[in-house]
Structures are given as C-alpha cells and as structure tokens.
Amino acid sequence: xxxxxxxxxxxxxxxxxxxxxxxxxxxxxxxxxxxxxxxxxxxxxxxxxxxxxxxxxxxxxxxxxxxxxxxxxxxxxxxxxxxxxxxxxxxxxxxxxxxxxxxxxxxxxxxxxxxxxxxxxxxxxxxxxxxxxxxxxxxxxxxxxxxxxxxxxxxxxxxxxxxxxxxxxxxxxxxxxxxxxxxxxxxxxxxxxxxxxxxxxxxxxxxxxxxxxxxxxxxxxxxxxxxxxxxxxxxxxxxxxxxxxxxxxxxxxxxxxxxxxxxxxxxxxxxxxxxxxxxxxxxxxxxxxxxxxxxxxxx
Amino acid sequence: xxxxxxxxxxxxxxxxxxxxxxxxxxxxxxxxxxxxxxxxxxxxxxxxxxxxxxxxxxxxxxxxxxxxxxxxxxxxxxxxxxxxxxxxxxxxxxxxxxxxxxxxxxxxxxxxxxxxxxxxxxxxxxxxxxxxxxxxxxxxxxxxxxxxxxxxxxxxxxxxxxxxxxxxxxxxxxxxxxxxxxxxxxxxxxxxxxxxxxxxxxxxxxxxxxxxxxxxxxxxxxxxxxxxxxxxxxxxxxxxxxxxxxxxxxxxxxxxxxxxxxxxxxxxxxxxxxxxxxxxxxxxxxxxxxxxxxxxxx
Amino acid sequence: xxxxxxxxxxxxxxxxxxxxxxxxxxxxxxxxxxxxxxxxxxxxxxxxxxxxxxxxxxxxxxxxxxxxxxxxxxxxxxxxxxxxxxxxxxxxxxxxxxxxxxxxxxxxxxxxxxxxxxxxxxxxxxxxxxxxxxxxxxxxxxxxxxxxxxxxxxxxxxxxxxxxxxxxxxxxxxxxxxxxxxxxxxxxxxxxxxxxxxxxxxxxxxxxxxxxxxxxxxxxxxxxxxxxxxxxxxxxxxxxxxxxxxxxxxxxxxxxxxxxxxxxxxxxxxxxxxxxxxxxxxxxxxx
Numbered sequence: 001x002x003x004x005x006x007x008x009x010x011x012x013x014x015x016x017x018x019x020x021x022x023x024x025x026x027x028x029x030x031x032x033x034x035x036x037x038x039x040x041x042x043x044x045x046x047x048x049x050x051x052x053x054x055x056x057x058x059x060x061x062x063x064x065x066x067x068x069x070x071x072x073x074x075x076x077x078x079x080x081x082x083x084x085x086x087x088x089x090x091x092x093x094x095x096x097x098x099x100x101x102x103x104x105x106x107x108x109x110x111x112x113x114x115x116x117x118x119x120x121x122x123x124x125x126x127x128x129x130x131x132x133x134x135x136x137x138x139x140x141x142x143x144x145x146x147x148x149x150x151x152x153x154x155x156x157x158x159x160x161x162x163x164x165x166x167x168x169x170x171x172x173x174x175x176x177x178x179x180x181x182x183x184x185x186x187x188x189x190x191x192x193x194x195x196x197x198x199x200x201x202x203x204x205x206x207x208x209x210x211x212x213x214x215x216x217x218x219x220x221x222x223x224x225x226x227x228x229x230x231x232x233x234x235x236x237x238x239x240x241x242x243x244x245x246x247x248x249x250x251x252x253x254x255x256x257x258x259x260x261x262x263x264x265x266x267x268x269x270x271x272x273x274x275x276x277x278x279x280x281x282x283x284x285x286x287x288x289x290x291x292x293x294x295x296x297x298x299x
Numbered sequence: 300x301x302x303x304x305x306x307x308x309x310x311x312x313x314x315x316x317x318x319x320x321x322x323x324x325x326x327x328x329x330x331x332x333x334x335x336x337x338x339x340x341x342x343x344x345x346x347x348x349x350x351x352x353x354x355x356x357x358x359x360x361x362x363x364x365x366x367x368x369x370x371x372x373x374x375x376x377x378x379x380x381x382x383x384x385x386x387x388x389x390x391x392x393x394x395x396x397x398x399x400x401x402x403x404x405x406x407x408x409x410x411x412x413x414x415x416x417x418x419x420x421x422x423x424x425x426x427x428x429x430x431x432x433x434x435x436x437x438x439x440x441x442x443x444x445x446x447x448x449x450x451x452x453x454x455x456x457x458x459x460x461x462x463x464x465x466x467x468x469x470x471x472x473x474x475x476x477x478x479x480x481x482x483x484x485x486x487x488x489x490x491x492x493x494x495x496x497x498x499x500x501x502x503x504x505x506x507x508x509x510x511x512x513x514x515x516x517x518x519x520x521x522x523x524x525x526x527x528x529x530x531x532x533x534x535x536x537x538x539x540x541x542x543x544x545x546x547x548x549x550x551x552x553x554x555x556x557x558x559x560x561x562x563x564x565x566x567x568x569x570x571x572x573x574x575x576x577x578x579x580x581x582x583x584x585x586x587x588x589x590x591x592x593x594x595x596x597x
Numbered sequence: 598x599x600x601x602x603x604x605x606x607x608x609x610x611x612x613x614x615x616x617x618x619x620x621x622x623x624x625x626x627x628x629x630x631x632x633x634x635x636x637x638x639x640x641x642x643x644x645x646x647x648x649x650x651x652x653x654x655x656x657x658x659x660x661x662x663x664x665x666x667x668x669x670x671x672x673x674x675x676x677x678x679x680x681x682x683x684x685x686x687x688x689x690x691x692x693x694x695x696x697x698x699x700x701x702x703x704x705x706x707x708x709x710x711x712x713x714x715x716x717x718x719x720x721x722x723x724x725x726x727x728x729x730x731x732x733x734x735x736x737x738x739x740x741x742x743x744x745x746x747x748x749x750x751x752x753x754x755x756x757x758x759x760x761x762x763x764x765x766x767x768x769x770x771x772x773x774x775x776x777x778x779x780x781x782x783x784x785x786x787x788x789x790x791x792x793x794x795x796x797x798x799x800x801x802x803x804x805x806x807x808x809x810x811x812x813x814x815x816x817x818x819x820x821x822x823x824x825x826x827x828x829x830x831x832x833x834x835x836x837x838x839x840x841x842x843x844x845x846x847x848x849x850x851x852x853x854x855x856x857x858x859x860x861x862x863x864x865x866x867x868x869x870x871x872x873x874x875x876x877x878x879x880x881x882x883x884x
Contacts, residue, residue, distance in 0.1 A: 044844055051655050051819055058821055067830070069818040070844055074357075075551040084733060101557070157438045164524070164548050165357045188355055191365070194441060194523040194538050197548055198843035201424075201520075208429045211438045220846045308778045312693070318682050319689030322706040322752065325745050329713065332724045387620030395614055396621070404625060406872045411628045413799070413868045415806030416715075417835045418857050421842050422631060455624055485610035506712070513714025515809040516839065543716045543809075550720065550813050567720045574712040582705055 036268045041069040042076015042089030043168050044198055045217045046257055049115065050089055052284050053276060064268055073168030080260055081105050086269050088260040091117065091168030091217070109260045114276050116291035118218040118241035119173060119253040121228040122203070124210045129153040131229040131238040134252055138178050140213060143190030148211070160193040161202045161214035169199075172255050173215055218242075219289035246291045257290070333571055336564035343558045354526040354540070356549065356559045363566060365526040369539035372529040373446045373518060377511035380451025382504055385458025389503070392459070393466040394488050405463075412456030420520030423449045428521055435536065441523035443539040449521060450511045458507035465499020466492060498584050505581040509574050512543075519544035542566050632865070635857050642855025656819065656841060657848055661856055666823055667736075667831035668805055668863065671815070674740025674827070675747055675804045680797055682744075683751030687793070690752070691759035692781055711749035715809040718746045722814040737827040739815025746810055747800040754796025758789040791878030798871040806864050808835040818844070834860040 040050055047070040054066035076088035081102045094102075094109055102109050121137060123129060129152055132140075139145045141160055148156045163170040179185035196202050202214040206225060218241050221227060229238035232252040245251035265273050275281055282292035340349070344361050351362035392404050427448065428440030435444075469492050477487040493500070523538025526545075546563050553560040650660025694700040722742030732738040762785050770780040786793075808816075816836035824831045838856045841848050 047818060048655050048845060054819075054821065055653070055655070065821045067817060067820045069830075070840070071551040071818075074553070078551075078553060159439045165355065166549055166551065171357065186358075188353070188358065188360075191353065192525050192527050192538065194439065194525045195540070195548070196441075196524065196843075197519060200846055200848070201843050203846065204424070205439065205441065209432060209439055222847060305776070308776050311778050315685045315689045315693065318685030319694060319703060321682055321686055322703050322710060322748065325748065326706040326709050328725070329710075329717070329721045329745075332721050333717070336724055384620050384624045387617050388624045391617045391621035395617060402876075404621065406868075407625050407628055409799075409872075410632075410865065410868055411624075413802050413806070413864050414628075414631065415808070415835050415860055415864060417806070417808045417839050418635070418861060419631075421838060421853070421857055422634070424842070426634075452627060459624075483606050483610045485613045486606060489613075509712045513712065513717070515714065515716040516835075520839075520843070543714055546716045546720060547809055547812060550723065564720060564724070567717045570714050570717050574714065575709055578708045578712045579705065582708060 036064050038064065038066045038087065038269060038272060039085040040066055040087045040089065041071060041079050041085045043073040043091040043257070044070040044163075045073075045091040045117065045167070045169050045219070046089040046115075046259075049219065049257075049285065049288050049290060052288060053281055056281070056284060057272060057275060064272070066272070072164065072166035073171070074166040077109075077260065080109060080262060081107055083107065083262075086261065087273075090258045090260060091255070092171045093256075093258065094260060107262045109262065110264055112259045112261070112273055112277075113256045113293055114259050114273075115257045115282070115285045115293055116246055117255055117257050118246045118251055118291065119169065119177075119215050119255065120218050120221045120241045121213065121215050121230065121253075122206050122221055122225045123213050123228060124206055124208075125224060125226050126210050127153060127226065129228070130226070131231065133231045133234060133236075134177060134180060135234070137228075137230070138180055138187070141173075141178055141189055141193065142187050143192075156211045158213055159205075159209060159211040160190060161205055161212055162189060162193045162195055163199065163202065163216075164195045164197055169215070169217060170195075173253075176253055176255070177215075217290070218246075221289070243286065243291050247294070254291070330571060333564055333568040336561060337568040338565075339561045340558070340565040343561060349562075352528045354545070356562065359558075361558075361562050363542075363562075363569075365528045366540055366542045366545050366566065367569075368529040368534075369443070369522070369526070370512060370541040370543070372443045372534050372539055373450060373522060373541055374508060374511045376443055376447025376535055377450035377454055378504070378508050380448060381454035381458050381507045381511065384451070385455045385503065385507060386462055386500060388455070389459045389462035389466060389500075390488060390493070393463045394484070394492065408456050408459050411452065412460075414453075416453060416514060416516040417520075419449050419453065420517040423517060423521040437536055439523065439538065441521055441538050443522055443529065443535050443537065446518045446522040446539070446541075447535070449517050450514050453514060453517065454507035454511045457510050458503045461503035461506055462496070462500045465496040465503065468499065469495045501584050502581045505577050505584075509577045509581075512573060512577075513570065515543040515547050519547055524548065542570055546570075632861065635854060635861055639851075639854035639856075639858030639861075642851040643858065647855055648859070652819070656845055657852065661834070661837060661859065663820060663823055663832040664834045664837035664856070665859065665863075667833040668835070668860075670736055670824065670831060671739055671743060671811065671833055672801050672805045674736055675743040676797070676801055677744075678741060679744035679747045679751055679800065679804075683748050683797075683800075684755050684793060686748075686752045687755030687759055688781060688786070691756045692777070692785065707749045707752055710745070711753070713746075715746065715807055716812075718742055718810045719812050719814060721745075722810060727814055733828060734813070734815055734817070734830045735828045736815055736824055736831050739811040739831075739833075740827075742810045742814050743804040743807065746807070747804045750800035750803065751793075751796055754799070755789070755793045758792025758796065759785060761792065762788045791874050795871045795875045795878075798867050798874070802864050802867040802871070805867070806835055806860065808839055811836060834863065 047068060051068045054068050058064060058066060073090040073092050076090055077094055077098050079085040080088035099109060129148060132151060136151055140158055145151060146158055148154050148158055178187050199216045199220040202216050203220060203222060206212045206214045227240055229240045230252050231238045239245050239251045241251045246254040261269060285292040349361055350364055352364050353360040353362045354365050392401055396404060423445055428445050431445055432440030473491050473495055474487055477491045518541045522541065524540045524544055525538040526540040527537060529539045546566055550563055553563060647660045649662050651662055653659035722738055726732045726738035726741050727734055766784050766788065767780055770784050811833055815830055816833050817830040818840055820832055838860055841856060842853050
C-alpha cells in the first residue's frame with residue numbers, strides 16, 4: 001500500500017514539475033518580464049476567429065497572452081458587465097437593458113466593429129430546394145410552413161434548427177428574419193425548433209438529416225452543405241451569401257460582428273484591437289469565411 | 300506525555316465531529332443559496348406566466364412547464380429502460396450467475412457507471428441519433444427517446460448495485476426454506492427472494508430515477524433542446540428540453556441579478572426539491588422495511 | 598391441488614433464466630461496445646505529440662496537453678478538499694456517532710448530496726465560490742464545487758469500510774490501553790484503508806469526468822498557457838471534448854475520438870486501480 005502511494009505521489013510531482021517547466025520556459029524564452037494577459041470571451045460565432053487572431057498575435061507578440069472562451073454573445077456581455085473580461089465578443093448589438101445594467105455596475109461599453117458576417121441558411125445536400133424568400137424563411141421558422149412541399153420541395157416534414165437563445169446569431173435571426181426587421185413584431189420561433197448548443201451541432205444535423213433547415217454564420221458552413229439563395233422581396237433577385245454580396249448589401253441577412261470593451265481601450269488591449277483592424281488580421285477574417293471590414297466600410 | 304496526548308486527541312475528536320456535521324452544513328448551504336437566488340423569481344415573474352407553456356427567456360417568456368414535462372418524459376423513458384434491465388441484471392448477478400461470472404460482471408457494470416456523461420452524449424450525437432432517425436424513420440434523431448436510452452444506460456449501474464446488495468442481503472434461510480418445500484430456483488427468486496428484497500429494490504429504482512433526472516450533458520447533446528410541452532406518447536419521439544439542459548445552456552449568458560438569472564436558480568431549486576423528495580421517499584421506505592424486518596426476525 | 602400445466606415450472610424456469618441472462622448480456626454488451634468503439638476510432642489520433650503538445654490551428658491540430666493537465670489539477674484539487682473531510686466524516690459516523698435523530702439527519706443529508714444534479718452543483722459553485730467569495734472562474738472554485746459533489750461517495754464507501762472492520766479489533770486495542778483515537782488511527786483506519794481508497798478513487802473518477810459542475814466555475818475554451826495558480830481558469834478533458842465536438846467547425850473527427858479516448862482511458866484507469874485494490878485487499882483479508 002505504501003509503495004503505491006509513494007509511486008502516485010512521485011508521478012504527481014513529476015507532472016507538476018514538467019508542467020511548470022514548460023509553462024515558465026515559454027514565458028521565459030519570450031521576455032524577462034511577466035506576460036500581459038488579455039481575457040476575451042463571448043460569441044460562439046466569433047470564438048474561432050478570436051482564437052485564430054489570438055494565436056497569430058501571440059506568435060508575433062510573445063509577451064502578450066490571450067485567453068479565448070465562448071459561451072455566447074450574452075455570456076460575453078454579461079462578463080463585461082461583471083468586470084471579468086477585457087474584451088467581450090458579440091455577434092449582435094448590445095441591448096439597451098444590458099447598457100443600463102453596465103452603467104449601473106460602473107462599466108461603459110464601447111463598441112468596435114471587427115468583421116462582418118453573412119447568415120447562411122443551409123439545407124441538406126439532397127434537398128432539391130435552392131432558393132427561398134425572406135418571408136418564406138420567416139414562415140418556416142415561425143411554424144406557419146411545416147412541410148418542404150409547401151416551398152417546392154419533397155413531401156417531408158421540416159425540422160427547424162436554431163442556435164440557443166444566448167447566441168447573438170439567434171437574436172439577430174429573430175429580429176431580422178422572423179420579424180423581418182419590424183421592431184413591433186412579436187413573432188417567435190416555432191416551439192418545436194431545436195435549440196442546439198452550438199454552430200457545429202447545426203451543421204452536423206443538417207448534414208445527416210434531409211429534413212433539416214438551419215442557419216449559421218457563413219464562417220461555419222462547410223463546403224459540402226447547400227446554402228439557400230435568398231430574395232429579400234417577392235420578385236427580387238435570389239442572392240447567395242459571399243464576401244461581395246455582403247459588402248454591396250445585396251445579400252439580405254448580413255450583420256456586423258462586435259467587440260466591446262469597458263471604456264476606450266488603452267495599452268495592450270488597444271494595440272490588440274488596432275491590430276485586429278489591420279490588413280493582416282482581416283485576411284484571417286476572409287480565410288475563415290467571414291467578411292473583412294474595409295477601412296471605408298467600418299464605422 | 301499523557302497530557303499532550305489527550306489534548307491532541309481532544310482536538311482531533313472535535314475536528315472529526317465537526318466533519319461529521321459537514322454534510323448537513325453543505326446541504327443547508329446549497330439549499331440556502333438556491334433559495335436566496337431563486338426566490339426573487341416570485342417577485343419578478345407572476346405565477347401564471349411562470350406556469351405558462353412557452354419558455355423563451357430573451358423575450359420574457361418564463362413558462363417552465365415545457366421544461367418540467369421535458370425532464371419528466373426523458374426520466375420516465377430512462378426508467379422504462381433502467382428498471383427492467385437493471386433489476387434483471389441484478390437478479391442475474393445475485394441469483395443465477397456462477398461465481399466467476401459475478402466477478403467479471405460486477406466491475407463491468409461499475410465501469411458503465413464511471414463513463415463520463417459527455418462521452419455518452421458525444422457518441423449519442425454522432426452514432427445513436429442518426430441511427431434512430433433512419434431506423435425509426437423520424438424527422439430527427441435528437442429526441443427524448445435518444446436521451447432516455449442513454450440515461451437508462453447511465454442509471455442502470457446505480458439500480459444494479461443497490462438492487463444486487465438488497466438481493467444479497469436476503470438471508471439464505473429464506474431461499475433454503477423455499478427449496479426445501481420443492482420450489483424451483485426461478486419460483487424462489489420471484490416469490491420469495493424478490494419480495495423480501497422489495498424495499499431495497501424500490502430504493503434502487505428510486506436512486507436510479509434520481510440519477511436520470513439530474514443528468515445534464517448527455518441530454519443537452521442529444522435531446523434537441525426544443526422547449527415543447529411534452530404530453531403525448533409521441534413526445535417521446537420528438538425533441539424535448541430538460542430543466543438540467545436549460546440551466547447548463549443558459550447560465551453562462553445571464554447577467555447576475557437579472558430575472559433570467561433568478562428563474563434559472565428557481566429551476567435549480569425545483570430540481571433540488573425533486574431529488575430531496577425522491578431521496579426522502581426512498582429512505583422512508585427502507586426505514587419502514589427495516590422496522591418490519593426487525594419485527595419479523597426478532 | 599393444481600393440474601400439471603403444459604408448461605411446467607421447470608420450463609418456465611428455463612425460459613425465465615434465459616430471459617434474465619439475455620437482459621444481463623444486453624446491459625453489459627453496450628458497455629464493451631462503447632469502450633471498444635472509442636478505442637478503435639480514437640487510437641489513430643494518439644501520439645506523443647497529441648498527449649504532450651498544445652493545440653494549434655484553432656485546436657484542430659496539435660495536442661491536448663492543457664486539457665489533460667487541467668483535469669489532473671482539478672482531480673488533485675478535489676482530492677485535497679474532499680478526502681480528508683470525507684474520511685473524517687466517515688470516521689465520525691462509524692466510530693463516534695450513536696443512533697440519534699442528529700445522526701439520522703446527517704445520513705439523510707449525505708444521501709441528498711449524492712442525489713443533487715451535477716448542474717445544480719454548478720449553480721451552487723457559481724453562486725458561492727465564483728461570485729460571493731469572489732474566487733472567479735478558477736481551479737479553486739471548480740475543485741471546491743467538485744469536492745462537495747464527491748463527498749457523499751467518499752463518506753459512504755469509507756464508512757462502510759470502517760464498519761466492516763470487526764469490533765474485536767477495537768476492543769482488544771482498548772483493552773491494551775490505547776485511546777479511542779489511537780485505536781482508530783493505528784488499527785481501524787489501517788485495516789479499512791483499501792476499502793476507503795477504493796471509494797476515494799471511484800469518487801475522484803466521477804469528478805474527473807464531470808462537465809456540468811465546472812462549466813461555470815472553472816472551465817475555459819482555450820488558454821495559451823498552463824494554469825499557474827489556483828485562481829486561474831483551466832482547460833479540462835470533459836469540457837474540451839464537449840467544446841471540440843460541438844463548437845469548432847471542421848474539427849477532424851479523429852481528434853474528437855482521440856480526446857474521448859484519452860478521457861475514457863483516464864477514467865477507466867482509475868476504475869481499474871480501484872478494482873485491483875479492492876480485490877487484492879479482499880484476498881489478503883484476515884477476517
């Protein structure tokens with residue numbers, strides 16, 4: 001018995017020593033001083049982009065350490081309000097109630113637009129339906145249309161997939177598509193809409209389920225899934241989402257992606273945000289399937 | 300030497316006694332926190348809206364009924380799986396299996412209990428859900444049924460180990476008496492041993508059910524999370540949203556102190572009270588059975 | 598007197614036994630299938646780099662070292678808080694407590710702690726450790742949460758182990774002049790140690806595999822370096838598996854299975870150690 005315990009303790013010590021070794025050697029090799037730490041949290045839509053940025057930036061600036069977490073736009077903004085993050089990622093604008101809450105906590109949220117995103121509506125590759133109007137999509141998701149045959153497809157039930165309510169993508173879709181931009185509209189998602197905890201969940205289900213319809217940021221749609229061309233009006237042109245169609249505003253459901261800070265950023269955080277708007281970082285945006293903000297289009 | 304020894308002993312004994320009370324302290328603390336953060340719900344959300352049928356917190360719809368029915372459907376489904384297979388396996392291990400088989404089976408079943416729920420959810424999402432969708436020709440494989448099957452699997456080890464203990468505890472004399480009267484082993488099991496272990500088996504079932512109600516990650520990954528009011532039989536084959544998955548999915552987003560935050564804690568309170576109820580019921584069954592057994596055997 | 602039925606009781610026994618045996622097989626087969634499936638699917642991903650490297654390329658390549666280390670830290674942290682407290686509580690229940698209403702309340706409390714859903718522990722941990730005590734999202738908060746969750750398992754198995762030590766051992770010790778605590782420490786605890794250890798390892802195994810309690814109390818999506826202090830957040834295997842299977846697009850399926858395999862191996866190894874300890878102790882037992 002004692003020998004086992006001794007062995008276990010020895011192993012644990014070795015683990016501790018090696019881990020401390022790798023960690024400290026990483027920072028030591030970088031600089032003599034301690035690293036600056038940036039906490040970045042929020043939108044799951046942005047999280048992979050934020051991670052790619054963090055990796056690139058840290059490679060070039062080893063004295064800065066950036067930790068990236070998802071959880072949803074709501075999570076990031078809540079953390080900003082609670083004072084536990086430096087930068088909150090959000091795929092939707094901060095709500096008025098959240099601004100009020102922030103001010104009550106002594107936090108002043110400042111908005112930065114860091115990329116653009118198209119919301120792609122995706123269906124299974126076997127689904128013959130290729131285009132829908134915004135109104136049709138709204139009716140599908142609110143429950144008015146329940147069978148693919150009603151929109152020109154096969155006789156199959158429509159399985160609606162959505163992000164969770166804490167997702168900025170979800171809120172954006174609610175406001176822009178379900179409610180067609182009308183602030184007074186109170187239409188809600190049909191009650192049997194599946195609320196999947198992540199973008200990847202939606203992609204996986206759409207990929208294997210011929211009945212499914214889902215929506216997601218352009219950056220999350222793999223090449224093998226079919227995107228629906230969307231017409232804003234009844235007789236309008238059907239447009240597929242892409243970088244050009246988002247920038248010239250012909251694609252109906254595109255949005256800005258935001259990073260929020262407490263007050264105007266200073267120091268390391270400011271440098272990081274400035275870098276994010278640089279060409280190098282925006283190239284990463286395009287690589288990941290999002291739409292870069294160009295100097296003349298960012299506000 | 301004696302004095303320091305007894306002082307040393309005194310301190311240690313006090314510490315041990317304090318540790319003993321710690322369980323009560325923790326339960327009380329948990330309950331206190333849940334209540335403290337959950338009770339404001341009643342001030343902020345009126346009762347009729349709380350018990351309405353739509354759960355959509357970002358637009359102030361706080362109807363928790365769909366969540367309760369969701370948990371209920373999945374749990375009942377899990378019980379339908381765990382009870383027969385759990386009791387059956389327990390009977391097998393305790394009454395039928397040869398000794399060497401028993402030594403293999405018990406650890407194996409215990410292993411099932413150790414499988415992390417996220418691994419089962421992962422497999423359920425990748426393998427079980429698509430399979431069920433094509434096999435049963437459903438619109439989607441992310442349903443209460445998928446959750447129930449996996450949860451049943453998670454609850455089975457609890458049922459098996461407690462039921463098996465209960466069956467094992469039945470005095471050999473009971474069985475031998477039955478055999479002496481000419482009963483087959485099968486008849487003995489179902490007419491003598493099992494009834495004698497009835498309260499223990501009931502406890503096993505309740506504990507298994509309690510485990511199923513409380514599962515989070517697995518249901519979050521495979522039940523589709525649609526807040527539908529699940530009342531019909533067909534609901535088993537549709538997506539549902541459980542109370543546990545709701546808390547896990549939404550807790551991250553709430554600003555502390557908001558109404559949504561309070562409602563989520565309220566749901567946590569409900570879960571706590573349900574598990575409290577199940578446990579007290581299970582304990583009282585055992586307590587009463589013990590008294591009965593004491594009367595019989597004395 | 599009943600007439601002889603066409604299906605006599607021997608036949609029904611045969612049928613009954615077959616059904617029950619099939620049920621047991623049906624219960625056990627999926628367990629084996631799951632383990633083998635993950636083993637086969639995940640094995641190709643396992644390499645030295647996978648186990649000792651950091652994630653690269655948005656976590657789609659490289660290794661999962663921070664998650665492995667994180668889980669080890671969390672398990673150790675849980676052990677630090679729950680083992681001493683749990684064993685002490687078990688000693689109290691087994692050696693000191695008498696059958697009073699207070700003792701019965703303690704037992705009910707333990708059963709209740711065991712039944713509380715893991716996500717409710719997460720809520721509690723968030724409310725008390727992260728927010729109220731201001732530990733923030735940290736290894737400390739997550740470990741404390743996990744340890745309260747593990748407490749009932751340790752207490753009940755330890756108590757059972759202590760109780761199984763024959764009373765004779767205690768009486769002889771006391772009759773030789775030892776104090777109660779000396780008896781407990783030198784004799785009872787020593788004899789019960791294998792059983793206690795088994796319970797501890799099984800409890801920690803459960804803590805290592807849990808996701809919900811660490812969701813809001815300590816887990817992070819990506820950290821660029823290993824945690825340096827108990828107040829840092831950490832990556833962890835269960836949360837990592839959840840994240841890479843649901844949040845990251847274009848995640849190679851092999852990495853997902855590989856991570857599942859590592860988590861499974863971690864948990865199963867603990868299970869194996871516990872089982873081995875238990876059977877060796879049973880064999881060596883002199884009572």
